[in-house]
Amino acid sequence: MVDKVKVNINGNDYFVPENYTILKAAEENGIDIPTLCYEEGLPITGACRMCVVEVRGARKLMAACATQVSDGMEVLTESERVVEARREILRLLIANHDLRCLTCERNGDCRLQDYCYRYKVEDTPYKGEVKDFKIITDNPFFIRDYSKCIKCGKCVSICAEVNGAHVYEFINRGFDTKVTSAFDDPLPETTCTFCGMCINVCPVAALVEKSTLWKGRPWEVKKVTTTCSYCGVGCQLKLKVKDNTIIGVAADKSGSNLGHLCSKGQFGWDYVHSKDRLTHPLIKREGEFVRVTWEEALNYIAGRFKDILSQWGGRALAGLSSAKCTNEENYLFQKFMRVVLQTNNIDHCARL
Amino acid sequence: MKKEILVCQGSACVSSQSRDVYDALESELKVRGLEEKYSLKPTGCHGFCEQGPIVLIEPEGYFYCQVKDKQVPKLVDCLQEGSVYEELLYKSSETQEPLKTRNEIPFYQKQKRLVLQNCGLIDPESIDDYINSGGYSSLQKVLSMEPDEVIKEVKDSGVRGRGGGGFPTGDKWYYGRQPQADKKYIICNAEESDPGAFIDRSILECDPHRVLEGMLTAGYAIGACEGFVYIRSEYPLAVKRIYSAISQALEKGYLGKNIMNSGFDFDVQIKQGAGAFVCGEETALIESIQGNSGMPRPRPPYPAEKGLWDRPTIVNNVETLSNIPIIFDKGASQYARIGTQQSKGTKIFALTGKIRHTGLVEVPMGITLREIIFEIGGGIKDDKKFKAVQIGGPSGGCLSEGYLDFPVDYDSLIDAGAMMGSGGLVVLDESTCIVELARYFLSFTRMEACGKCTPCREGNTRLLEILQRIIEGEGKMEDLDRLETLSRNIIDTSLCGLGQSAPNPVLTTLQNFRGEYEKHVKERKCPAGVCQALLSYKIIQENCKGCGICMKHCPAGAITGEKNQPHNIDADVCAKCGECVDKCPFGAIVPG
Ligand SMILES: Cc1cc2nc3c(=O)[nH]c(=O)nc-3n(C[C@H](O)[C@H](O)[C@H](O)COP(=O)(O)O)c2cc1C
Ligand code: SF4
Ligand code: SF4
Ligand code: SF4
Ligand code: FES
Numbered sequence: 001m002v003d004k005v006k007v008n009i010n011g012n013d014y015f016v017p018e019n020y021t022i023l024k025a026a027e028e029n030g031i032d033i034p035t036l037c038y039e040e041g042l043p044i045t046g047a048c049r050m051c052v053v054e055v056r057g058a059r060k061l062m063a064a065c066a067t068q069v070s071d072g073m074e075v076l077t078e079s080e081r082v083v084e085a086r087r088e089i090l091r092l093l094i095a096n097h098d099l100r101c102l103t104c105e106r107n108g109d110c111r112l113q114d115y116c117y118r119y120k121v122e123d124t125p126y127k128g129e130v131k132d133f134k135i136i137t138d139n140p141f142f143i144r145d146y147s148k149c150i151k152c153g154k155c156v157s158i159c160a161e162v163n164g165a166h167v168y169e170f171i172n173r174g175f176d177t178k179v180t181s182a183f184d185d186p187l188p189e190t191t192c193t194f195c196g197m198c199i200n201v202c203p204v205a206a207l208v209e210k211s212t213l214w215k216g217r218p219w220e221v222k223k224v225t226t227t228c229s230y231c232g233v234g235c236q237l238k239l240k241v242k243d244n245t246i247i248g249v250a251a252d253k254s255g256s257n258l259g260h261l262c263s264k265g266q267f268g269w270d271y272v273h274s275k276d277r278l279t280h281p282l283i284k285r286e287g288e289f290v291r292v293t294w295e296e297a298l299n300y301i302a303g304r305f306k307d308i309l310s311q312w313g314g315r316a317l318a319g320l321s322s323a324k325c326t327n328e329e330n331y332l333f334q335k336f337m338r339v340v341l342q343t344n345n346i347d348h349c350a351r352l
Numbered sequence: 353m354k355k356e357i358l359v360c361q362g363s364a365c366v367s368s369q370s371r372d373v374y375d376a377l378e379s380e381l382k383v384r385g386l387e388e389k390y391s392l393k394p395t396g397c398h399g400f401c402e403q404g405p406i407v408l409i410e411p412e413g414y415f416y417c418q419v420k421d422k423q424v425p426k427l428v429d430c431l432q433e434g435s436v437y438e439e440l441l442y443k444s445s446e447t448q449e450p451l452k453t454r455n456e457i458p459f460y461q462k463q464k465r466l467v468l469q470n471c472g473l474i475d476p477e478s479i480d481d482y483i484n485s486g487g488y489s490s491l492q493k494v495l496s497m498e499p500d501e502v503i504k505e506v507k508d509s510g511v512r513g514r515g516g517g518g519f520p521t522g523d524k525w526y527y528g529r530q531p532q533a534d535k536k537y538i539i540c541n542a543e544e545s546d547p548g549a550f551i552d553r554s555i556l557e558c559d560p561h562r563v564l565e566g567m568l569t570a571g572y573a574i575g576a577c578e579g580f581v582y583i584r585s586e587y588p589l590a591v592k593r594i595y596s597a598i599s600q601a602l603e604k605g606y607l608g609k610n611i612m613n614s615g616f617d618f619d620v621q622i623k624q625g626a627g628a629f630v631c632g633e634e635t636a637l638i639e640s641i642q643g644n645s646g647m648p649r650p651r652p653p654y655p656a657e658k659g660l661w662d663r664p665t666i667v668n669n670v671e672t673l674s675n676i677p678i679i680f681d682k683g684a685s686q687y688a689r690i691g692t693q694q695s696k697g698t699k700i701f702a703l704t705g706k707i708r709h710t711g712l713v714e715v716p717m718g719i720t721l722r723e724i725i726f727e728i729g730g731g732i733k734d735d736k737k738f739k740a741v742q743i744g745g746p747s748g749g750c751l752s753e754g755y756l757d758f759p760v761d762y763d764s765l766i767d768a769g770a771m772m773g774s775g776g777l778v779v780l781d782e783s784t785c786i787v788e789l790a791r792y793f794l795s796f797t798r799m800e801a802c803g804k805c806t807p808c809r810e811g812n813t814r815l816l817e818i819l820q821r822i823i824e825g826e827g828k829m830e831d832l833d834r835l836e837t838l839s840r841n842i843i844d845t846s847l848c849g850l851g852q853s854a855p856n857p858v859l860t861t862l863q864n865f866r867g868e869y870e871k872h873v874k875e876r877k878c879p880a881g882v883c884q885a886l887l888s889y890k891i892i893q894e895n896c897k898g899c900g901i902c903m904k905h906c907p908a909g910a911i912t913g914e915k916n917q918p919h920n921i922d923a924d925v926c927a928k929c930g931e932c933v934d935k936c937p938f939g940a941i942v943p944g
Contacts, residue, residue: 044650045649045650045804046649046650046805046847047804047805047806047847048805048806049805049806049807049845049846049847050806052844052845060843060844060845060852061844061845063650063847066650067650067652068652081844084841085841085844085845088807088811088837088838088841088845089806089807089841089845092806092807092810092811092814093806093810095810095814096810096813125834126814126817128813128814128817129813129817150806151803151804151806151809153804169645170645170647170802170803170804172803173628173630173799173800173801173802173803174798174799174800174801174802174803174809174812174813175798175801175803175809175810175812175813176803177802177803177804177809
């Protein structure tokens, strides 16, 4: 059992586990602290400084995401000093950002915009050097538009810590810092597995799926939670649907995959709208596939099973299951084969 | 006693050809068959580097400066005669009297050389020299004490970190001792990233065993068996000497298993850094040892709790560790008599800039800036006027004349908006433009920042752009307020000490020299005559003889005038190159 400590946030006392950060303590008590580089489940880097709060007795502002609570701590999350600091950080970020929001793919779904709105940052007084990069389109799945990157480092972390591919790093130093692949190499030449998790954590439009480009504004896109049909893990994901057509995939953190996906779940959904896709059962009659009803098809299969079983016995039957099935489905499958069809000839496609 | 000829082989003397002097002495002694009679030894630095190469004759203590290899035969003549080679002695700048020994020279008189006590006097590559001068005796004492007693002694001494922050070393060790862990580490921070400082380098080059002894004590105190020396690879001589110290200490049983039969084991490894300013910051340094890029981590957790490979780790600066043997030699209470109430012991400064005597000086805490600059440093060069002193490295503060009688200790410096930092002390005279100075330091820290956190990465660039505008004559009065608020925000919100201090030069120059900023902005003038874009030249009519030389040399054709009549400069055409000022034989052209 973790001990609880008393923390005062904005004048109210709360009792929270002592291993909580200020951010978590606030979040659980309905107090919203803005964050750009924090992502649950990823290492805390304390890079963006958006979450700074005033802690009584501390000389400097503290990052709420990186600071653990302690008993008797007094925190102000929206004091004048805090708000002014956040506004300054936003002014600095937009001073070095491609601000063409009108046509930005993340317009309306962008943390940078949200916080500028929340803190009434309409413009920046800092008119100086702006980093301007060409959009990189080096792979079939997503673009990298580093003129929009705010260097939160979340893509670096998720790729290294969750995927293990270690594709991205901070390169160069100081103002010239850029978050990209080693030596800025094209992604197909790196260890990238195109899982796309990086695009899902990016808080701005620096990493965007190609399939969504110019396909609709974020508010026109419906997000439909579903289960990935590729493998037995059964990852949860959200299909981005516009006019009844899938245009992309967003992370869904409710399932056991915690929002993490592989390249198939993230990018392998185009079969859904394929014209070649089978949409009803077929039976081959006189060398031709003929469309039938499900009932007809299942009756036909059951009949053939029975015939073979009575004529040749269970050893004449074999079952091959699919990696797309869940463990439970595979269990039922082998049970059915053994008990009903009386055979031990059971195998799985993953052994092929 | 056999006469000793000690030839400095510190980096600065080596660069002024002290190796040649050493070689010449060696062959001269051989030719004359005197090798047995005199002992010739390489030593580390005396700190008086501008006077190098330095040769010291013991036991007389004759202190020869700027020795050249061709002077060696005469030097050996003098040795044999028992006389002094007068031309090689340092001459008092006031009386021109030659001064025979080191202690007669004003540069050394106000110093208190404790940490540097062996520097220049022992052979840094000989462990026996170190032992003979009392080395490793404090370790012996330490190993007979309980670790908690060792920590208490360090606490009682009041010694604070010399790496910049000034954190009490005893407290740090106490925090490192508390956690239970399968492994703990001691890291000696020898990154010395401040470009003007060469203190840690000198200690490692002159007296590397002192640093090892400090590390061993720290290791014993917190229960660590492994240490790292993180040193920049641009310090090849220091690297070589610490390597050789480690192998000698291993051989003699001061490192390795069961040290001095105490049951205590300790090993030291060297990790060479690539020389990034930010890698001196302890968490970035730890990342670098772990093989990652040098980006600071948020603190807390502090390294004492979770450091190298997440184990409790004590990071201490070279100079801090070098103080440790002194504390145990003298005893904490004796040690605590040196310095001020809150800052104990001595501090070494790298004295540079527009000052007569530059070099390394070790002074008791609490000494005034005036004493350092005017007594030890001999005042401003070329009889110019003192203007400011930048103390604490590139992210320290720039103090004006009003602070000259301020005591130099951790807390007074912070109160003044500066900091002890790494011990860099750059003295500036009236020919320095304060805005340009702030721009210069900021351009360094901006380039050296790791780029991880927003305020430092983006903010320092904007500060720099504003300063650049002011220098180019395009500043506005609002810019001065912007500089101030943005600086305060960067300090308040940055992740690590680099961002939290980088704007210091801007803030302190604004605070101490606001008038000079205003002149740049309101009058478009640079009082020091440094900012090119703000310069204008005029010809003093009374002094001009109308010789026409300036007109001939002006590449822009901005000067007009009749022969033998006073000439004039057309400010709109003038390219501000200053060529005419140099060429006028009558000194008639002046900025203004
Ligand atoms: C940007 C930056 C650079 C630093 N560089 C150095 C350095 O070169 N050497 C050093 O000893 N400490 C340096 N420090 C301080 C270290 O982080 C750390 O506090 C120090 O090594 C602790 O040792 P001490 O307690 O003995 O002073 C630096 C700190 C910052 C923020
Ligand atoms: S797609 Fe996956 S593997 Fe590739 S860079 Fe992004 S997170 Fe890393
Ligand atoms: S690409 Fe996106 S996720 Fe990666 S650092 Fe930039 S803003 Fe952050
Ligand atoms: S303050 Fe500067 S050096 Fe330190 S983490 Fe931030 S960007 Fe890096
Ligand atoms: S969210 Fe805390 S520093 Fe970025």
